[in-house]
Amino acid sequence: MSLPIVVVNPNSTQAVTDGIDEAIEPLRLEGGPPIECRTLAEGPPGIETEEHSSAVVKPLCELIRSCEANASAFVIACYSDPGLHAAREATKRPVLGIGESAMVTALTRGERFGILSILEASLPRHRRAVRRAGLEARFAGDVPIGVGVTGLSEKDKVHELLEVGGLRLRDELGADVVILGCAGMARYRKSLQEALGLPVIDPTQAAVTLAIGAVRLP
Amino acid sequence: MSLPIVVVNPNSTQAVTDGIDEAIEPLRLEGGPPIECRTLAEGPPGIETEEHSSAVVKPLCELIRSCEANASAFVIACYSDPGLHAAREATKRPVLGIGESAMVTALTRGERFGILSILEASLPRHRRAVRRAGLEARFAGDVPIGVGVTGLSEKDKVHELLEVGGLRLRDELGADVVILGCAGMARYRKSLQEALGLPVIDPTQAAVTLAIGAVRLP
Amino acid sequence: MSLPIVVVNPNSTQAVTDGIDEAIEPLRLEGGPPIECRTLAEGPPGIETEEHSSAVVKPLCELIRSCEANASAFVIACYSDPGLHAAREATKRPVLGIGESAMVTALTRGERFGILSILEASLPRHRRAVRRAGLEARFAGDVPIGVGVTGLSEKDKVHELLEVGGLRLRDELGADVVILGCAGMARYRKSLQEALGLPVIDPTQAAVTLAIGAVRLP
Amino acid sequence: MSLPIVVVNPNSTQAVTDGIDEAIEPLRLEGGPPIECRTLAEGPPGIETEEHSSAVVKPLCELIRSCEANASAFVIACYSDPGLHAAREATKRPVLGIGESAMVTALTRGERFGILSILEASLPRHRRAVRRAGLEARFAGDVPIGVGVTGLSEKDKVHELLEVGGLRLRDELGADVVILGCAGMARYRKSLQEALGLPVIDPTQAAVTLAIGAVRLP
Amino acid sequence: MSLPIVVVNPNSTQAVTDGIDEAIEPLRLEGGPPIECRTLAEGPPGIETEEHSSAVVKPLCELIRSCEANASAFVIACYSDPGLHAAREATKRPVLGIGESAMVTALTRGERFGILSILEASLPRHRRAVRRAGLEARFAGDVPIGVGVTGLSEKDKVHELLEVGGLRLRDELGADVVILGCAGMARYRKSLQEALGLPVIDPTQAAVTLAIGAVRLP
């Protein structure tokens, strides 16, 4: 049997890991690679700054090295893709970042992608990521909902904020595919997709999909 | 059980369809969507010109409409992505083009992708596709091997030509991930990957992977 | 005497061909190449989808090949440039697409061009054409007037819609040159130009102009 | 009868003006606008530096203003497009620069244009012009032949240098359309085109063509 | 002791030169290069058109050549960077343009820069400068305040207009660093910076800073 795909939540909030675990359940297929979710104990409750993002890289790489022999691929489950390129230097296994994976998947589902972010402070970070990926020509815009990682569990409020933001991306900024800009928003994907009438991409699901491909076709 | 992903080979060469069928075998997972491969009877033996590429769009769209009710997603298995946007207008199901899928997948496996093409005449078409996708900043180059679609079965010769081309992409043009620029090259992927020491992406496998994600996360 | 420039209207609406014929009248110069307009019998009444656009390519290329010996150049008179690159592979004669010709001509008349389109559904197609041409940096925006090809004859209504759209391109999106995004809008060019105070480019006129240059300087 | 298109050679070398006059002869059509060529007395013998280029702007604008009432359009016949935007501010008539016109015309004849320049020192100037026009994605390269403006009359030598440069553009840099990067190279266009098997664009011819369109469709 | 950095105000308005002289006072450091400001007698009262911009190039280059032996570097103190590349060909000394210097400095203080311009007519000129510099991806927008060079001394009015424009750049166009788009606005920098809560770059100060570096590290 295949070694598992290891999905690492680099923040220490177990509820986020649980949400990720649930979100990727449809991608656990008999005969396909097992998928294990882990919480990075050393991470902060939520990765909301550049410093948070950098601070998890070292323990993340150590975790990856420590379980390389028992993993077929890795997914870094934070939209900022902390340590993505460091991890790729640290292991020969495929490493997928959920931000990058969401963007490239969105390219196959629409002309221009919009991002729904947690906080205003995420926007320059995301914009740099878009430029770093060379995807500026396909980027419609980024709308923050003003809720931090740990506040994402307040369902009604968050759903409404995502819908308002999604409509702005669609109607004012010209997005025709929407990315959830945080690993902790997966539960809102389907209802948001219906409300907007546009494909909505959960980044962890996008990354795990790509990881399955990489593992099945080594 | 899920409706099948329908992979359409828009050329009429059954041997290419058979190669595709074999190439995507590792992505047929119990519990995952079935994957059916079809040959477009109306297609030419190989799609080697812009006119070939356009001529298949109408029968392709008709095929897609005729089996929409019995398909969960479609993959257009020609590197030129003929009819990709027409098909997306023709059906609500996700439609993946293998050229586009290969490029976006390559973005997650290296900094700059190179393409191994069949014929020199493909190069302007591919370059337009790269620009149309907005991916110029990640494109290293395109090397033709000088063999048409129906000549791809000559194993030893083709393998050697791909390796020579791949080394040129890697050593002269700076590619660190290589795309097979034709649906009929899948059988060479693994050995080429070993020879180059770089990830090599088969476009149909890339598209089917993305289709699985889209089907499992509707 | 020179062989004629053949302008092909790839939709089957004779009224559109007649409008084109009238629009290019000022470019019929004594001593210059004759200009003949033809309707593609196999075309749909209007090219409004990607599938329409692809479906005309084969008969268009056949028409071009059949009259290559009696033509000095070809103009494909649909803003979507259907079969432009196929036609260039099919004949050694210069082939001008009206969409491409309008954009490049606009580059010489202003800093950033805006497009007035027929239908909202045209916008992603146009945006892909802008990217494919590598002209993103000069593109201000695209405003649809919500009228299909066959509705373009309702003069008062169309004129007003074009003016409203043109003002939006000028005042909100920063365009300083405007392109009529359909072959059937030529009659509105001059009055719109006066209303906006900006150069307005009819795409067929732009393409025929470039064709004259190519024919006179073979 | 139409007012003439005034083509201004901003250098003071009458032989260059004469060459321009001859080059645009095929564009003088009965019923079309007359085309007059003028030499800017105040210009240097050849525009070979940025300072030359700027120094002619004032007398050029004065010339344009002085004959605006008797001209239908202006062409600035130096590949550096000196004073192009100044002239556009100075007159309501269409003003075409030959460098800009050559580039946009080349976009309709190939995928990537190469430039044959006079001197190595022209290259940064041309590269800035490509970027300023936003056409980087279509630019293949620029090869200097090492001959100044006044040396362009040495036919055999110049022809050979252009051919060597053109082959380099075609075979090493991937150009499939070639621009003559100086107003004084027109006489070499046809033979070079045959030698290269690629379209070769003379910039003044390109600009006059666009001017005819602008004048006939005011 | 070091030769001076010569800052040339290419317009003939002494009050602008005086303002520049005052603005760069904090960069006159003991042990650092002296900084001399000169007014170009041949310049117009304000450089507000492309023709103005070109017309000063010749006297500017002459001035530069005449004092090259007594200068360590040159700064061209007009936001349009008139003669920047001509001057670089005319002297071996480093030449800084204040427009270019402001843009590159802004890249180190924020993600996307906005420009506060004098007149609406400046906008296409500035946009061309952004493209020419290849900085489109970092450009947020340009807001004119509707005041010419000689009107910049009306303090209260200008301050208010700059603040309104700056807020528009920040809140509507997404700029997080603001450039004063004229050499004559330096006196408003600090108060505007406080009002906006964003870094505000005076272009002459930016250029003189870079000149000091170039002079101290020859």
Next chain:
Amino acid sequence: MSLPIVVVNPNSTQAVTDGIDEAIEPLRLEGGPPIECRTLAEGPPGIETEEHSSAVVKPLCELIRSCEANASAFVIACYSDPGLHAAREATKRPVLGIGESAMVTALTRGERFGILSILEASLPRHRRAVRRAGLEARFAGDVPIGVGVTGLSEKDKVHELLEVGGLRLRDELGADVVILGCAGMARYRKSLQEALGLPVIDPTQAAVTLAIGAVRLP
């Protein structure tokens, strides 16, 4: 007196800090801000991987916060700009990264910059930095010399390797300004500049120059 500019060498090799200290000596001006160089005790001997780069961010930010009250600006003296954006979130003081500062300074000294890197492994990291900065259009290429940070003290060998690499940047890749792609190469700047006949930018000197400007014009 002004608070000092604090230059942090994020690797722990004191010899590199000493070299930096010497390199920026010409920028210590009477009346200007003092400049203090510090070694980050927690850093690795050389930052040669993405993981190294991330691992220093946390101690770097802590250092910055701990001395914010006693610093006027910060310079992060590693070409990979580790923690640049994290540091900018951590302090209100200006923070300059030497990689970013070198690139923007190079934009004012030539058309296209080349980079001389230590190791081949740096190239993808640098390329991502170029894209992230949006400066792809000005980037000529990157040549590694194959020597790690701690090997940079072998003068003769390193000088020769830099010259060979610089000639390749100039003659094959078209660079007209060269950046030293490591904080530890400053001692080779002047001789390399003479050998190449092109401006050579030391990144730390570039960053300290910009810091002086930011400090003097708060």
